[in-house]
Amino acid sequence: MAYTKRLDGRKKFDELRPISAKAGIIPRAHGSAMFQIGKTIAYAAVYGPRELHPKFMQNPKTAILRCHYSMMPFSGSGDRVRPGPNRRSKEISMVTEKSLLPVLDLSQFPNAVVDVFIELPQTDAGSRCAGICAASIALADAGIPMRDMVCAVSVGRVDDKIVVDLDYSEEAYDKGPVADVPMAMIPSTGEISLLQMDGEISKEQLIEALETGKQKLLEIYEVQKKALKEKYK
Template identity: 40%
Template sequence: MEFVSPEGLRLDGRRPMEMRQIRAEIGAVSKADGSAVFEMGNTKVIAAVYGPRELQNRSQQISSQALVRCEYSMANFSTGDRMRKSKGDRRSTEISLVIRQTMEACILTHLMPRSQIDIYVQVLQADGGTRSACINAATLALADAGIPMCDLVTSCSAGYLNTTPLLDLNYVEDSAGGPDVTLGILPKLDKVTLLQMDSKLPIDILENVMQLAIEGCKAIAKYIREVLLENTKQLEYRRGV
């Protein structure tokens, strides 16, 4: 199948290096300590953060740092064919683990000993790149909850189809079975916190694809910063003196 036309356009009309439109909104769940909605094209994810709060299970207590928990789920209506999925299936447990590890790396857990932070992410619309969208939404929600972090984590995916590196794959490109690299970075520290790849890539091409994904992550980071700064300013001026 042809994923990049001779004119250099992808199936949804983007250029290979182009990202889908992103949109973020803070404060979607009123009862949560922090919450956000993140959209990348047709992919839409909602995240809610509760905590730091008292541990539900005392035996899990860590006296020097906070416990981070994460639950990923996919709404039944999020995909094309409506499917009833069991809660603890393999895919969602794996993604929960990935998100938890990525977020734990940037949260300064030692500042909140003997407490727990719960992150709940749910996919409302799935169109490829849900993993990245979930991580971005979780970052925003954590920042909204006022949880100290050493840096924002942003994530973006990239692939390699028809001998062209492609940024931010959608569902059709994702299911083509080609290499799919999901990358999470700390933009300020310039460090990689997450790197996942399906199928294989030659090492020299991997570097190109990774570079592309890094550029994508940085663009997302820039946007997320703007959203957070605007939100902070709003809260401050509304509050007044």
């Protein structure tokens, strides 16, 4: 009955899928990055700081951050994903923006905008987390002043087990309750800048999941750091 073995063959319940990341992959963007975790791939391109129009959106104290999350039509494992903004992608764009803003210092660029475009050519759950990881590398690559990187992963529970980095088969597990908790962390302070939840989880399980997630996020941070340093090898 209980969930005893991970469906995709991972050995441990707190094991991440294989990760790879690369910075500076889109030459015409001011900063860009690719972040792959398992079968989920995210590309992020940063443009800016650049002039912001319409003018009423300008903030004379700082630049604003505009994130744009989009799944490509062929990216899902099921039906074609209808391209363009929809309820889900608008929400994810908004939470991505809010998870990245705490590390950014855009006060040097009043009235301007920093645009972040996140595209997902292939997804297998955890796409917003992959998007945030890619966007964070791309922002650093664009030379935007930032306090730290942001790393994200989803944690949660499948049946009675606390798991890290759920893939789609785990999210869709139907023999017991599932909870999916995407989280983002600022590694230097341990602050959480994104925390959402879908499903059922007890308080104790949630705390345990977040603590496990925090440990695992440091592994992702190392990958992000390596990706940026590799560019200048």
